[in-house]
Structure formats: structure tokens, C-alpha cells
Amino acid sequence: MKVSLKDLAQICGCSVTSVSRALKDSDTISKELREKVKSKAKELGYVPNLLAGSMRTGYTNTLAVILPDLRNPYFSLLAKYAEEYATSKGYSVFFMTTNEISEHEHDAVMKAMQKNVDGILLLPNQLDTQSIDIMNKMNFPYVLFGRIFDDIKADSVVVNDEMGGYLATKHLIEKGHSRILFLNSFMHIFSSQARFRGYKKALKEGGIPFNEEDVKYISTKIGDSEKIVEEIFSKENDYTAIFCYCDVIAFEAIFRLNKMGYAVPQDIAIASTDDIHSEIVLPIQLTSVGFDRAEYVKCAIDTLINNIKHAASPSKKEKEYVQKMIDVKLTIGQTT
Amino acid sequence: MKVSLKDLAQICGCSVTSVSRALKDSDTISKELREKVKSKAKELGYVPNLLAGSMRTGYTNTLAVILPDLRNPYFSLLAKYAEEYATSKGYSVFFMTTNEISEHEHDAVMKAMQKNVDGILLLPNQLDTQSIDIMNKMNFPYVLFGRIFDDIKADSVVVNDEMGGYLATKHLIEKGHSRILFLNSFMHIFSSQARFRGYKKALKEGGIPFNEEDVKYISTKIGDSEKIVEEIFSKENDYTAIFCYCDVIAFEAIFRLNKMGYAVPQDIAIASTDDIHSEIVLPIQLTSVGFDRAEYVKCAIDTLINNIKHAASPSKKEKEYVQKMIDVKLTIGQTT
DNA sequence: CTGTTAGCGCTTTCAA
DNA sequence: TTGAAAGCGCTAACAG
Numbered sequence: 001m002k003v004s005l006k007d008l009a010q011i012c013g014c015s016v017t018s019v020s021r022a023l024k025d026s027d028t029i030s031k032e033l034r035e036k037v038k039s040k041a042k043e044l045g046y047v048p049n050l051l052a053g054s055m056r057t058g059y060t061n062t063l064a065v066i067l068p069d070l071r072n073p074y075f076s077l078l079a080k081y082a083e084e085y086a087t088s089k090g091y092s093v094f095f096m097t098t099n100e101i102s103e104h105e106h107d108a109v110m111k112a113m114q115k116n117v118d119g120i121l122l123l124p125n126q127l128d129t130q131s132i133d134i135m136n137k138m139n140f141p142y143v144l145f146g147r148i149f150d151d152i153k154a155d156s157v158v159v160n161d162e163m164g165g166y167l168a169t170k171h172l173i174e175k176g177h178s179r180i181l182f183l184n185s186f187m188h189i190f191s192s193q194a195r196f197r198g199y200k201k202a203l204k205e206g207g208i209p210f211n212e213e214d215v216k217y218i219s220t221k222i223g224d225s226e227k228i229v230e231e232i233f234s235k236e237n238d239y240t241a242i243f244c245y246c247d248v249i250a251f252e253a254i255f256r257l258n259k260m261g262y263a264v265p266q267d268i269a270i271a272s273t274d275d276i277h278s279e280i281v282l283p284i285q286l287t288s289v290g291f292d293r294a295e296y297v298k299c300a301i302d303t304l305i306n307n308i309k310h311a312a313s314p315s316k317k318e319k320e321y322v323q324k325m326i327d328v329k330l331t332i333g334q335t336t
Numbered sequence: 337m338k339v340s341l342k343d344l345a346q347i348c349g350c351s352v353t354s355v356s357r358a359l360k361d362s363d364t365i366s367k368e369l370r371e372k373v374k375s376k377a378k379e380l381g382y383v384p385n386l387l388a389g390s391m392r393t394g395y396t397n398t399l400a401v402i403l404p405d406l407r408n409p410y411f412s413l414l415a416k417y418a419e420e421y422a423t424s425k426g427y428s429v430f431f432m433t434t435n436e437i438s439e440h441e442h443d444a445v446m447k448a449m450q451k452n453v454d455g456i457l458l459l460p461n462q463l464d465t466q467s468i469d470i471m472n473k474m475n476f477p478y479v480l481f482g483r484i485f486d487d488i489k490a491d492s493v494v495v496n497d498e499m500g501g502y503l504a505t506k507h508l509i510e511k512g513h514s515r516i517l518f519l520n521s522f523m524h525i526f527s528s529q530a531r532f533r534g535y536k537k538a539l540k541e542g543g544i545p546f547n548e549e550d551v552k553y554i555s556t557k558i559g560d561s562e563k564i565v566e567e568i569f570s571k572e573n574d575y576t577a578i579f580c581y582c583d584v585i586a587f588e589a590i591f592r593l594n595k596m597g598y599a600v601p602q603d604i605a606i607a608s609t610d611d612i613h614s615e616i617v618l619p620i621q622l623t624s625v626g627f628d629r630a631e632y633v634k635c636a637i638d639t640l641i642n643n644i645k646h647a648a649s650p651s652k653k654e655k656e657y658v659q660k661m662i663d664v665k666l667t668i669g670q671t672t
Numbered sequence: 673c674t675g676t677t678a679g680c681g682c683t684t685t686c687a688a
Numbered sequence: 689t690t691g692a693a694a695g696c697g698c699t700a701a702c703a704g
Contacts, residue, residue, distance in 0.1 A: 001475055015675050050450045051387050052697035055680040076412030083433055095431050097419055114386045139337055254619040283590040283620045351691045388681035391696040
């Protein structure tokens with residue numbers, strides 16, 4: 001049932017090499033042989049074994065994209081663009097998820113390397129640098145995206161999260177809010193730190209004092225946002241606005257606030273980050289900071305592909321690290 | 337930099353075979369050698385080349401999951417569960433998307449086969465059966481999920497979409513609606529046909545006459561739902577409810593209706609299918625028909641894995657086709 | 673224009 | 689308990 005080059009060679013009465021070349025339309029093979037081989041190949045349903053080829057060439061034309069999860073539309077949209085762009089560049093992609101668990105990240109990186117992917121696009125947990133250390137030690141092509149470390153030099157593509165935090169908070173302040181709750185994510189994550197800086201900067205510019213108690217650190221897992229909103233707003237408080245780390249946190253916050261009898265934005269205004277609505281129209285459009293996701297992913301993958309090519313090249317002694325940051329922009333929706 | 341079994345053999349002063357066996361903890365290798373090999377492997381950062389192994393064994397422990405797209409949360413949630421369950425079963429997964437384009441589906445299937453995946457989980461476009469014909473011809477292990485054909489025998493796992501259409505429509509009728517617009521997807525798709533049947537059945541039971549003009553056929557691409565809602569509700573009409581093919585269509589419908597000044601559910605009630613809210617809490621909870629997604633995907637992958645195992649086994653002459661259907665249940669939200 | 677040879681890194685007989 | 693040899697399917701280097 002399975003046809004190999006060898007079979008074709010036998011049938012066409014030529015060598016395996018000639019068959020290989022004929023199928024690649026090499027000029028060094030006569031038109032006739034080329035036609036004959038190709039027609040036989042089609043007739044017999046020949047399916048090239050790309051893995052066998054990659055054993056020789058050293059390239060699998062496969063990438064691994066490692067993300068926290070595929071539940072959050074923010075990440076699945078990244079996955080969408082990664083799949084589409086990588087495919088257009090001739091790569092297949094393994095998606096692997098970490099659920100923000102160190103061990104999973106490590107396993108994913110190892111598995112990717114064991115399966116000989118040409119490169120890894122990693123959105124790291126930032127709980128440790130174990131998996132990154134491994135890739136460095138192995139001199140394995142990779143690009144960090146979305147999150148970077150202060151003390152690790154690597155090719156990276158991130159979003160201007162500080163600007164995001166700043167723009168969202170500033171917008172709330174301009175709308176007249178001075179008591180702004182910040183539902184942030186955990187501070188070991190790059191984006192949380194950056195948005196935190198942006199939030200503080202906007203407060204400062206607006207002449208609003210910063211209170212550590214106005215910032216809460218929660219996960220983006222289902223239910224966490226609802227829970228903290230329930231907790232805070234069932235007690236006495238004077239918040240009139242919330243800046244949410246990301247849309248899924250904002251979604252839950254709004255859902256819970258509504259359930260509790262608060263109107264958004266009349267009672268509580270909400271601004272956040274991700275602008276998922278620009279790609280998945282939802283019943284309510286959030287005021288949210290977005291960016292060009294297609295461009296972001298394209299940039300990351302281009303960097304990775306470059307990296308893969310350069311890994312083979314000679315002059316990789318003193319490499320210059322690529323460190324890109326994507327611009328953001330605020331879209332005003334119905335929640336402020 | 338890269339360490340192979342050969343390198344380890346040289347270092348440990350034994351054969352490649354012994355190294356291979358030692359790393360697999362084979363009983364046929366002395367405890368000492370095993371320990372020595374394993375410690376050297378760790379020390380030198382040995383990364384097994386799984387592809388090389390699979391050339392011999394014939395198995396890559398890799399699956400391909402082919403979906404329409406990763407934008408629609410419905411599909412990305414399937415991707416999430418597929419990735420998680422496949423990983424737990426020791427498989428890596430290639431995700432490929434078709435955007436409901438025949439050629440893309442064909443390319444995806446071919447690429448998957450060329451990369452020697454052990455099996456393919458396919459959510460087919462249903463525009464043609466080209467890619468399925470190829471897999472059949474090649475006797476390649478696959479499972480159809482989400483959508484099946486009347487005239488094609490294959491292992492499959494689908495959702496009880498007819499029941500979904502029935503439950504949603506029936507609920508609207510029980511809420512007192514008799515003029516129900518149905519924003520369906522295209523009728524070449526299994527789910528559209530099935531939900532259509534369910535819709536009609538519920539109407540009939542409710543003693544409501546069926547009008548062909550009450551059913552619109554649209555894509556789930558961004559903007560299509562908004563457009564048709566705009567068209568219909570800017571003209572004279574007597575609809576008091578909409579049954580949407582899926583949540584993303586419903587989301588857009590609600591967004592557009594609100595923009596046009598209609599209140600949901602006061603002016604127009606909305607019911608749909610997918611129940612995305614059960615996994616991604618959104619600002620508004622739709623009345624929607626859902627099902628156990630984790631179980632659904634698990635079932636599909638288990639069937640596929642079984643298929644892979646049986647493809648190798650002898651008695652595959654007269655195979656019984658596995659055809660499963662997952663139960664659905666209506667969740668009442670805030671839109672009816 | 674075509675073929676021979678070698679080998680990618682592993683596993684799997686078969687032998688010792 | 690260990691090893692030698694063969695080979696998975698392909699491509700690349702070299703030869704003619």
C-alpha cells in the first residue's frame with residue numbers, strides 16, 4: 001500500500017536518486033523521465049516521507065509554539081495567526097500548552113527538541129528559566145514572545161504593555177475616575193509589571209495618589225476574577241472604575257458586577273487590555289487596549305525563522321539580540 | 337554540541353545498542369552500565385532523536401487535528417481539550433486549519449500524512465470528500481468529528497445537533513415566541529442540517545407554521561451575522577426571537593441589536609448553541625445548548641488511537657465503524 | 673543526464 | 689548480558 005522512492009525506482013527502471021530528483025523537477029533529469037516518474041507517483045499515490053528527508057537535511061520545517069493555554073481567546077488568537085503565518089511560510093506547527101506550570105513548560109520544550117522542530121516560539125511562564133536555560137545550552141533556535149526576563153538575553157518580541165496600562169488608566173482618569181481598582185495578574189509576569197508601571201504613571205500624571213491596596217493580583221483562570229469582584233464589591237468601597245489586566249478578567253468582572261446589580265459603565269467603568277472584540281465581536285464591546293496581532297505574530301515567527309537560518313551559519317559568535325516591541329492603541333467601547 | 341547514541345557509546349565504551357537499551361532501562365543490561373549510560377546522557381545533555389526512532393518503529397506519536405479555524409472559541413476550545421488529552425496520552429499534536437477551504441483541507445491532510453502522523457482528527461469542510469477519499473485509499477487512520485456525511489462510512493464522533501436545535505427552539509416557544517428567526521449556517525454542513533431539523537420539529541410540536549423565509553444561511557466569519565441582523569431589523573418585521581446557529585453568531589447579533597436600539601431579551605430573545613460561557617465567562621450569559629466538550633474530544637481521540645492500533649492489527653478486514661453522538665443540554669442564560 | 677555510495681540516528685533482529 | 693549488522697526512506701557528495 002505504501003509507496004517509497006525505491007518502489008518508484010524499480011517501476012521506472014532507474015535509480016532512487018533519479019526518482020528523487022525527478023520529483024523535485026531537477027533540470028539534471030530528462031523531461032521524459034521526469035514526466036514518467038511524476039505520473040507513476042501520482043498513479044500509485046506516492047506520499048513523500050518528509051521525516052526521512054529531514055534526517056538528512058537536518059530540517060523538519062516544523063515549529064513548536066508553546067503557550068499558556070488555548071482557553072483564553074487572547075492566546076488562541078495568537079495560535080490562529082501563528083498557524084496561518086507559519087503555514088504560509090512552509091512550516092507545520094506543534095502547539096503545546098503549559099497552563100503556567102513549570103514542569104509542563106519544560107516537558108513541552110524537551111518534546112519539541114526531541115521531535116526535531118526547527119525552532120521554538122515560547123511564551124514563558126516566568127516561574128523559572130529552566131527550559132530557556134536548556135535551549136541556550138543546546139544552542140537551540142528560539143524566540144521569546146509576550147514575556148521577557150530582565151536578566152536573560154534572548155531574541156524576543158513583546159507588546160508595549162506599559163503603554164497599554166498607561167493608556168487604559170489615563171482614559172479612566174480623563175473620564176473623571178479617581179478611585180480605580182486594578183485587577184492585575186501576578187507580578188512575576190512581564191506584562192503585569194509593565195502594566196503596573198503604566199497604571200502608576202497615569203495615576204501620577206493625573207495627580208492621583210497610588211495605594212497598594214487598590215491593586216489585586218489574580219490569575220486569569222475561570223472564576224478568579226468573579227470571585228475577587230464579589231469580595232470587593234460586596235463590601236463598602238468607593239471604586240468607580242476598574243482597570244483589568246486583560247479582557248477575560250474584565251468579562252468576568254462585568255458579568256459579576258451585573259449580577260450584583262451594578263451597571264457598567266454607569267456605576268462602574270471598566271477598561272482592559274487585549275481588545276478581543278476587534279476579532280471576535282462580543283455582545284458588549286470593552287474599552288480595551290489592542291494591537292496588530294497578525295503583525296505581532298508575524299514578527300515573532302520571522303525572527304524565529306531568521307534565527308533558525310543563522311544558527312547554521314558561521315558568524316554566530318557575537319550575535320546581536322533582536323528585541324522588538326509592538327505598539328498598542330486604545331479602542332473605546334461601551335464600558336467607559 | 338549535539339549528542340547521539342553513538343557518542344554515548346564511544347564515551348561509555350560499549351555499543352550503540354547497549355546504550356539504547358540502557359536508556360530504556362532494559363533488564364538485559366547490567367545495572368552498572370545502565371547507571372553509567374544514564375548519568376553520562378544527563379551530563380552531556382543527550383536529547384533523543386524521536387524521529388530517527390520512528391523511522392524504524394513506524395510510529396511518531398503525533399496526531400494531526402484539522403479544524404476550520406482557531407478564531408471561533410468553539411474550535412479553539414476543542415483545540416485546547418485535544419491538546420491536553422493527546423498530551424496526556426503521549427501524543428504531540430499538529431493543529432492545522434482549513435478556513436472551510438477545500439484546498440486547505442486537502443493540503444493539511446497531505447502534510448499530515450507526509451509528516452507521518454499516526455492519525456488524523458478531521459473536522460471536515462464538507463465541500464467535498466477529496467481529503468477523506470485519500471485517507472481511505474491510503475487506509476490511513478482517521479476520525480471525523482463534528483461533521484459527518486450521509487454517504488461516507490467512517491469512524492466518527494459528533495454532537496447531537498438535532499437535539500440542540502430542538503431544545504433551543506422549544507425553549508423559545510415555551511417563552512411565548514412564535515415568530516422565530518433562525519440564523520443558520522450553510523446547509524452542506526451536518527450541524528446546520530441537524531439543527532434545522534430540530535428547529536422544524538420544535539415548531540411543528542408547538543403548532544407554529546414553518547416559513548422558509550425565516551431561515552437565513554450565513555457564515556460564522558466576523559461581520560456576517562451583524563450584517564444580516566442589520567438588514568432584517570432595519571426593515572419592518574415581526575420577529576420576537578432569534579435562534580442562532582452558534583454563539584459567535586449570537587454574540588454579533590446581540591451587539592448589533594443593541595446598537596440598533598433593541599433590548600435583549602425584552603425586545604428580542606436569543607438562544608443559540610455552543611454554551612461558550614460555561615468555559616469562558618462573558619459579560620452576558622447566553623441561553624445556549626452545550627455539551628461536555630472534554631468528554632467529546634476524549635471520545636474522538638480515544639477512537640482515533642484505537643483506530644491507529646487496529647490499523648496495524650491483522651483482523652481489519654470487516655471493520656465495524658464507530659459512530660458516536662454526544663448528548664446536549666440547554667443552559668438558560670440572560671438572553672431569553 | 674544518471675547512478676553509486678554513504679549516512680542521518682535510531683531500533684530490531686540475530687548471534688554470541 | 690552484550691554486540692554486529694541491517695535497514696527505516698530519503699538526500700547529498702561525488703563520479704562519470
